[in-house]
Amino acid sequence: xxxxxxxxxxxxxxxxxxxxxxxxxxxxxxxxxxxxxxxxxxxxxxxxxxxxxxxxxxxxxxxxxxxxxxxxxxxxxxxxxxxxxxxxxxxxxxxxxxxxxxxxxxxxxxxxxxxxxxxxxxxxxxxxxxxxxxxxxxxxxxxxxxxxxxxxxxxxxxxxxxxxxxxxxxxxxxxxxxxxxxxxxxxxxxxxxxxxxxxxxxxxxxxxxxxxxxxxxxxxxxxxxxxxxxxxxxxxxxxxxxxxxxxxxxxxxxxxxxxxxxxxxxxxxxxxxxxxxxxxxxxxxxxxxxxxxxxxxxxxxxxxxxxxxxxxxxxxxxxxxxxxxxxxxxxxxxxxxxxxxxxxxxxxxxxxxxxxxxxxxxxxxxxxxxxxxxxxxxxxxxxxxxxxxxxxxxxxxxxxxxxxxxxxxxxxxxxxxxxxxxxxxxxxxxxxxxxxxxxxxxxxxxxxxxxxxxxxxxxxxxxxxxxxxxxxxxxxxxxxxxxxxxxxxxxxxxxxxxxxxxxxxxxxxxxxxxxxxxxxxxxxxxxxxxxxxxxxxxxxxxxxxxxxxxxxxxxxxxxxxxxxxxxxxxxxxxxxxxxxxxxxxxxxxxxxxxxxxxxxxxxxxxxxxxxxxxxxxxxxxxxxxxxxxxxxxxxxxxxxxxxxxxxxxxxxxxxxxxxxxxxxxxxxxxxxxxxxxxxxxxxxxxxxxxxxxxxx
Numbered sequence: 001x002x003x004x005x006x007x008x009x010x011x012x013x014x015x016x017x018x019x020x021x022x023x024x025x026x027x028x029x030x031x032x033x034x035x036x037x038x039x040x041x042x043x044x045x046x047x048x049x050x051x052x053x054x055x056x057x058x059x060x061x062x063x064x065x066x067x068x069x070x071x072x073x074x075x076x077x078x079x080x081x082x083x084x085x086x087x088x089x090x091x092x093x094x095x096x097x098x099x100x101x102x103x104x105x106x107x108x109x110x111x112x113x114x115x116x117x118x119x120x121x122x123x124x125x126x127x128x129x130x131x132x133x134x135x136x137x138x139x140x141x142x143x144x145x146x147x148x149x150x151x152x153x154x155x156x157x158x159x160x161x162x163x164x165x166x167x168x169x170x171x172x173x174x175x176x177x178x179x180x181x182x183x184x185x186x187x188x189x190x191x192x193x194x195x196x197x198x199x200x201x202x203x204x205x206x207x208x209x210x211x212x213x214x215x216x217x218x219x220x221x222x223x224x225x226x227x228x229x230x231x232x233x234x235x236x237x238x239x240x241x242x243x244x245x246x247x248x249x250x251x252x253x254x255x256x257x258x259x260x261x262x263x264x265x266x267x268x269x270x271x272x273x274x275x276x277x278x279x280x281x282x283x284x285x286x287x288x289x290x291x292x293x294x295x296x297x298x299x300x301x302x303x304x305x306x307x308x309x310x311x312x313x314x315x316x317x318x319x320x321x322x323x324x325x326x327x328x329x330x331x332x333x334x335x336x337x338x339x340x341x342x343x344x345x346x347x348x349x350x351x352x353x354x355x356x357x358x359x360x361x362x363x364x365x366x367x368x369x370x371x372x373x374x375x376x377x378x379x380x381x382x383x384x385x386x387x388x389x390x391x392x393x394x395x396x397x398x399x400x401x402x403x404x405x406x407x408x409x410x411x412x413x414x415x416x417x418x419x420x421x422x423x424x425x426x427x428x429x430x431x432x433x434x435x436x437x438x439x440x441x442x443x444x445x446x447x448x449x450x451x452x453x454x455x456x457x458x459x460x461x462x463x464x465x466x467x468x469x470x471x472x473x474x475x476x477x478x479x480x481x482x483x484x485x486x487x488x489x490x491x492x493x494x495x496x497x498x499x500x501x502x503x504x505x506x507x508x509x510x511x512x513x514x515x516x517x518x519x520x521x522x523x524x525x526x527x528x529x530x531x532x533x534x535x536x537x538x539x540x541x542x543x544x545x546x547x548x549x550x551x552x553x554x555x556x557x558x559x560x561x562x563x564x565x566x567x568x569x570x571x572x573x574x575x576x577x578x579x580x581x582x583x584x585x586x587x588x589x590x591x592x593x594x595x596x597x598x599x600x601x602x603x604x605x606x607x608x609x610x611x612x613x614x615x616x617x618x619x620x621x622x623x624x625x626x627x628x629x630x631x632x633x634x635x636x637x638x639x640x641x642x643x644x645x646x647x648x649x650x651x652x653x654x655x656x657x658x659x660x661x662x663x664x665x666x667x668x669x670x671x672x673x674x675x676x677x678x679x680x681x682x683x684x685x686x687x688x689x690x691x692x693x694x695x696x
Contacts, residue, residue: 002021002062002063002064002065003018003019003020003021003059003062003063003064004018004019004063004064004065004496004497004615005017005019005048005063005065005066005067005496006066006067006068006251006277006491006492006493006494006495006496006497006498007041007044007045007066007067007068007069007492007495008068008069008251008274008277008489008491008492008494008495009037009040009041009068009070009071009072009274010032010071010274010300010301010491013029013030013031013032013300013301013461014029014030014031014032014033014037014040014041014043014044015027015028015029015044015488015491015492016028016029016030016044016045016047016048016489016492017486017489017492017493017495017496018048018051018052018496019493019496019497019617019618020052022618023617023618023619025483025486025493025617026048026051026052027485027486027489027492027493027672028044028047028048028051028489029044029047029395029461029488029489030043030044030047031043031364034075034362034364037070037071037072037075037231038231038234038235038238041068041070041235042056042238045059045060056242057242057243060239060242060243060244061242061243061244061245063244063246064246064615065246065249065496065614065615066239066244066246066248066249067249067250067495067496068235068248068249068250068251069250069251069273069274069276069277069491069492069494069495070231070250070251070270070273070274072227072228072231072270073224073227073228073267073268073270073271074270074271074272076223076224076227076228077220077223077271077322077323078323080124081227082126082223082227083166083167083198083222083223083224083225083226083227084131084164084165084166084168085126085127085131085166085167085168085169085170085219085222085223086127086131086132086133086161086164086166086168086169086170087127087131087132087133087169087170087172087215087219087222088132088133088134088135088154088157088158088161088169088171088172088186089132089133089134089135089171089172089173089174089215090134090135090137090138090173091134091135091136091137092134093134093174093211094129094132094133094134095129095132096212096215097125097126097127097132097212097215097216098122098125098129099212100122100212100324100325100326101212101326122324123323123324126216126219126220126223126325127170127219130164131161131164131166133157133160133161135149135150135153135154135157135186136149136150137149137150137173138174139173139174139175139176139178139179139181139182140175140178141178142178143175143178143179144179145179145181149181149182149185149186151185151189154185154186154189155189155193158186158189158190158193158194159193162193162194162197166197167197167198167226168197168198168199168200168222168223168225168226169190169194169197169198169199169200169222170199170200170202170215170218170219170221171183171186171190171199171200171201171202171218172201172202172211172214172215172218173202174211176201176202176203176207177202177203177206177207177208177209177214177507178507178508180201180203180207183201183202183203184201184203186201187199187201198222198225198226198229199222200218200221200222200225200265200266201218202214202215202217202218204265204266205217205218205221205266205268205328206218206327206328207505207506207507208328208505208507208605209507209509209604209605210328212326213319213326213327213328214327214328216325216327217268217327217328217329220268220322220325221266221267221268224267224268225264225267227267228263228264228267228270229267232248232250232260232263232264233264235248235260236248236260247259247260248260249498249500250262250263250269250273251270251273251274251277251494251495251498252269252270252273252276252501253269253270253271253272253273253276253329253331253332254269254276254330254331254332254501254503255276255279255280255283255314255331255332255498255501256280256498256499256500256501256611257495257498257499257500257501257614258500258501258502259500259537262502268327268329269329271320271322271329271331272305272320272331272332272334272336274491275298275303275305275307275334275336275491276331276332276334276494277491277492277493277494277495277498278296278298278305278459278460278490278491278494279296279307279309279314279332279334279494280494280495280497280498281482281490281491281493281494281497282294282296282309282457282459282482282490282494283309283312283313283314284494284497284616284617284619285457285480285482285483285619285688285690286309286312286457287312288619288621288688289480289686289688291455292310292311292312293308293309293310293311293453293454293455294308294309294454294455294456294457295307295308295440295443295444295451295454295455295456295457296308296309296457296459297436297440297456297457297458297459297460297463297467297470298460298463298490298491299339299340299341299436299458299459299460299461299462299463299466300340300341300460300461300462301340301341301342301360301362301366301380301461301462302340302342302343302360302362303336303337303338303339303340303360304336304338304339304340304435304436304439304463305334305336306334306335306336306436306439306440306442306443307332307333307334307335307443308333308443308444308447308449308454313564314332314333315332315333315443315447316330316331316332316333316562317331317332317333317334318330318331318551318562330503330505330607333443335439335442336439337357337358337435337436337439338357338358338359338360339356339357339358339379339432339435339436340357340360340379340460340462341367341378341379341383341461341462342360342361342362342366342378342379342380343357343358343359343360343361343378343379343432344356344357344359344360344361344376344377344378345376345377345378345379345381345382345410345413345428346376347413347417349416349417352417352418353417354413354417354424354428354431356379356428356431356435357432357435360378361374361376361378366378367380367381367406368381368402368405368406368409369381369384369391369401369402369403369405369406370399370401370402371402371405375409376409377406377409377410377413377428379428379429379432379462380406380462381406381409381410381425382410382424382425382426382428382429383425383429383462383465383674384401384403384406385403385406385407385410385421385422385425385641386422386426386640386641387638387639387640387641387648388640388667388674388676389401389674390638390650390669390674391403393669395671395672396670396671396672397671407421410424410425410428422641422645425641426641429466429469430469432466433466433469433470433473434470434473436470437469437470437473437474440470440474441474444474447588447589448587448588448589448590448591451474451475451476452475452476452477453477454476454477455476455477455478455479455480456471456474456476456479456480457479457480457481457482458471458479458480458481458487459481459482459487459488459490459491460487460488460490460491460673461488461673462673463481463487463673464481464487464673464674464675464676465673465674465675466676467479467481467693468676468677468678468681468693469678471693472695478692478693478694478695479693479694480690480691480692480693481673481675481690481691481692481693482690483688483689483690484653484654484656484670484685484690484691485653485654485670485671485672485673487670487672487673487691488670488672488673489672493617496617497616498614499545499611499612499614500534500537500611500612500614501609501610501611501612502530502533502609502610503607503608503609503610504529504530504607504608504610505526505605505606505608506525506526506605506606506607507604507605507606508522508603508604508606509602509603509604510602510603510604511555511600511601511602512575512600512601512602512603513575514575514603516570516571516572516573516574519550519570519574519603519606520569520570522606523548523568523569523570523606523608524569526606526608527546527568527608527610530544530546530608530610531544531610533610534610534612537612539612543612543613543614544610544611544612545610545611545612545613546568546608546609546610546611547564547608547609547611548564548565548567548568548606548607548608549562549563549564549565549606549607549609550562550563550565550578550603550604550605550606550607551563551603551604551605551607552578552582552601552602552603552604553601553602553604554596554599554600554602555599555601555602560604560605561582561585561586561589562585562607563578563581563582563585564581565578578601582595582601583595619688621687621688622658622687622688622689623687624658624659625657625658625659625660625685625687626657626658626659626660627659627660627661628657628660629651629656629657629660629662630655630656630657632652632655633651633652633655633656633657633660634649634650634651634652635650635651635652635669636650637649637650638650638667640665640667642665642678642679646665648665648666648667649662649665649666649667650666650667650668650669651666651667651668651669652668652669652670653668653669653670653675653691654670654671656668656685658685658686658687658689659684659685660685661682661683661684661685662677662682662683663677663682664677664678664679664680664681664682664683665677665678665679666683668683668691675691675693677693680695680696681693681694681695681696682694682696
């Protein structure tokens with residue numbers, strides 16, 4: 001096995017994780033380059049090569065699997081710098097994307113805005129009305145053609161949009177997921193009449209019932225297409241020129257990777273792919289530890305991302321929201337808030353209150369203590385004032401922090417609300433920790449899961465400094481900082497450990513009873529589609545794995561729950577077991593007794609997750625351990641502000657040995673993160689090299 005490499009671009013840092021032939025993990029971290037993210041990726045790859053004593057081209061020639069998690073798509077949407085998009089749709093349905101839903105995309109995220117319309121406004125349109133064309137065609141809900149496609153109209157619409165200067169065209173017809181012929185015909189016309197224009201069809205992105213969410217997904221994919229295609233093509237050419245021959249893989253939001261060509265066709269899949277890679281890595285480690293129930297928490301410089309793994313499987317969601325637009329996308333369920341090390345602190349003197357985030361200082365100018373021009377204090381500045389961070393040894397000594405500048409900035413904030421600098425810094429950390437505890441409750445308690453049944457994985461550069469507080473708020477069994485030093489680059493490790501994943505969906509609403517033969521016919525078709533695609537990518541049948549599920553609902557309801565099937569084809573008497581699985585999942589979400597016993601059900605979406613197994617990193621448990629802490633692991637103690645200032649032991653986490661146990665209060669430092677062990681907690685190094693924090 002050659003090197004396995006994962007690279008994850010975050011808002012502040014770009015991380016590289018490398019697994020060598022013996023299963024050893026090494027990591028590097030470089031600043032992100034928002035002006036051109038590909039430069040940051042190549043910087044990270046070059047830093048990884050140098051850490052191994054290799055030139056970049058020699059390293060690239062010896063990479064067996066390279067996966068890349070990118071935020072290019074996410075940043076394109078945030079900054080509103082996507083392509084100029086034209087939309088072709090069924091005549092009479094041109095305004096679906098502008099009408100939106102009644103909540104205007106706020107849903108349950110902010111109930112005040114849902115119920116009080118004067119406080120809300122619609123977002124800037126992805127596609128302005130002048131760039132939407134309706135053409136004559138109609139397919140009914142059974143997939144029958146009611147009105148044939150008017151090809152001259154379609155050709156005229158394409159020419160008009162090209163004359164308007166569109167860079168991408170989205171095609172979304174009514175009920176096309178039941179019969180895609182008209183969409184595919186118009187796509188062929190675009191490729192013939194405007195070969196330089198990016199084109200995407202709804203049947204390739206969101207083949208599901210729900211006109212608004214489907215057209216939004218298609219338009220967003222077109223909005224990202226030209227930007228992502230250019231970025232990925234440049235990156236792929238650069239890597240090929242350096243000698244990498246196995247094909248770049250791109251991390252996707254479903255929990256795996258896709259080939260670079262598929263990511264170029266469907267860039268929507270890359271949204272949130274970086275944080276999802278952290279969930280993938282946690283699944284891999286959780287299986288090695290024998291921990292099936294995990295809360296994953298990723299705190300970087302910009303955001304805090306949370307997900308859960310239950311029974312060894314991640315939680316999934318199927319409707320996403322970006323910039324108020326809701327769209328269909330099967331993905332690992334993530335909740336994110338703007339709470340990172342770079343989150344900015346604001347003070348409201350008239351109410352004597354502080355807020356932390358959601359806006360961030362990012363990598364540039366960064367926190368005040370970075371001395372890059374930042375003037376507004378951040379969570380990182382508060383950590384420095386409390387003593388959690390060593391100003392002389394930040395990021396493994398690669399950066400020096402200006403404690404005096406951070407102290408002055410926080411003192412100025414504190415004076416406005418009558419707090420000392422220490423009180424203000426402690427308050428900043430407390431605010432952000434309670435915000436994090438609150439969002440974790442949303443993915444656990446509010447979805448029927450008891451946090452006390454879970455362990456909590458804390459990773460990202462800033463996560464291990466705060467996990468001790470928000471984990472205790474939730475009552476979890478223990479905290480795991482995965483693989484010690486690698487915690488800050490955990491998402492990059494997840495990209496390196498991910499399988500290739502393609503998700504196929506077939507939507508057909510079927511009231512029960514449904515004959516097993518009819519269900520198996522659909523499952524067989526989507527499996528055949530998956531096998532054909534994977535064969536075209538050179539994936540051998542021996543590497544292919546298939547997992548089926550069905551979205552089920554009570555007849556008369558509009559929302560479904562996903563039921564994972566324990567078999568590849570359903571037996572003739574499958575309905576009793578399907579109803580039992582549906583009831584268990586439904587009542588976990590909505591409460592005991594909420595399912596209607598004996599009610600008629602509807603099967604709505606048939607789904608296949610087709611995986612191609614890739615080389616896996618090796619995690620080998622140590623056979624022995626020692627309680628004796630190595631002398632070289634002990635660093636000079638320093639004063640830390642707990643409830644009062646207290647001289648606190650400090651340890652080099654990279655020199656601690658398997659079996660070591662440290663009683664809090666203590667600080668454990670690695671080159672890329674700082675672990676805060678609060679009073680009353682114990683940190684132990686387990687047989688896999690993880691740091692585990694338990695509560696007395």
